[in-house]
Amino acid sequence: FMQLVLPLSLYPAILGCQSDGSNSNVSSCLNSTLGHPSAFGSFMFLFVGLTIWKMGQSRQWLWGILIAIQVLFVVMSKSFSSLIMVMVFIMALIAPKLNFAKLIGGVLFLAIVLSLFASTDFGQQKIAGLLATPVFNPDIDITRTILLSFSDGNSANWRLAHWYFLLQSWQQSPILGYGLATSSYLSLFAGFYAHNDYVRFLAEEGLVGFILFLTFIGVQISRLVRLMRNASTSTQKNLCSTMIAILIGILTGMASDNIWSHTTLFLYWSVLSAVVSWNWDTTYLYSQE
The missing domain is CATH 1.10.1240 (Methyltransferase, Methionine Synthase (B12-binding Domains); Chain A, domain 1)
Known part of the structure; x- marks a missing residue:
């Protein structure tokens, strides 16, 4: 509530509202x-x-x-x-x-x-940034994206470049990866999280950890489906279906953010x-x- 009514200079430090210079x-x-x-x-x-x-x-x-x-x-x-x-x-x-x-x-x-x-x-800036990536602009390749990521301030290009460097590192140790919490040191953008939990699991735990992670997600989905089919009330059944939809949303967010750290x-x-x-x-x- 304080952030809605007070100026930035009056926020307590615990709110973390002061810019750290990186963004x-x-x-x-x-x-x-x-x-x-x-x-x-x-x-x-x-x-x-x-x-x-x-x-x-x-x-x-x-x-x-x-x-x-x-x-x-x-x-x-x-x-x-x-x-x-x-x-x-x-x-x-x-x-x-x-x-x-x-x-x-x-x-x-x-x-x-x-x-x-x-x-x-901010929203207009984000949308414009997405349109200026190889995903939506075929005239931009990954090499140009990497070069732009150092100077254009486009977070979408920065993410693509960061993921490229992490995947390059993962190819050097594809089975077991480099260990927990190492993704911040495997890219030229050292000190930053992966901003993609799937790439993060590949780089840190390799294929073994990535498969275990997908298995963990699959177990949760199958459990919710089973509970939904065996629900004793419509309220419980609707909660199960809502949680499945929430989990699908979370899995989508993991593709471009550090949701696993939340x-x-x-x-x-x-x-x-x-x-x-x-x-x-x-x-x-x-x-x-």
Whole structure:
């Protein structure tokens, strides 16, 4: 709340709002006490998903207001990865039971979120940066991307160059990698996280660790699917489907950010994973009494 009403000079140091020189935009991003705007954005993304689930149970307009506030906070965090996670979550949530009403609602929701982001100078800068990468501009190759990454201030080009250097290092030790927390030292951009958890696992743990990581994710998805099929109540079933959509959003965000380092997000995710496996059948509980 302080970051919404007070000038930057009055923020306490714990909020981490002062720019460190590596990214001048960090000082204007909303990050609360989680240390980095991206961590706050992914944290809010989780609660956007849970609030949408809750709104589906009670359908009270107050939940809609809360979702609007949460989405506004995601936009104010200026975390493009978190914004993409929200969009992917919405698509994954409505896809299994798609109908005309849900399609219109989903499109309107995504349009509002994108409009809010694109209406800011930071959002326009991010979109322009993406269009100036080899992904969207075939006239730019990886060599030019690497050269531009040192001078143009385009975070998208910087990420592509950083991933290229990390993958080059991984090729020297493809099976076991270089060990935990070594990715910050395997690139010419030393001192920075990988900004891609899949590349990070490849570089740090090699193919062995990468396969174990994918297995861990697969176990979580299969567990949620099993719980959803065996759910005793519709509320529990809807929470399972919501968590699957949230996990798909998280996996998408991992492709361009350090989501695996967002410990607050996974703390709450672990709690949810435990709660969703409880017996939600109140009739059964009362009968045991």
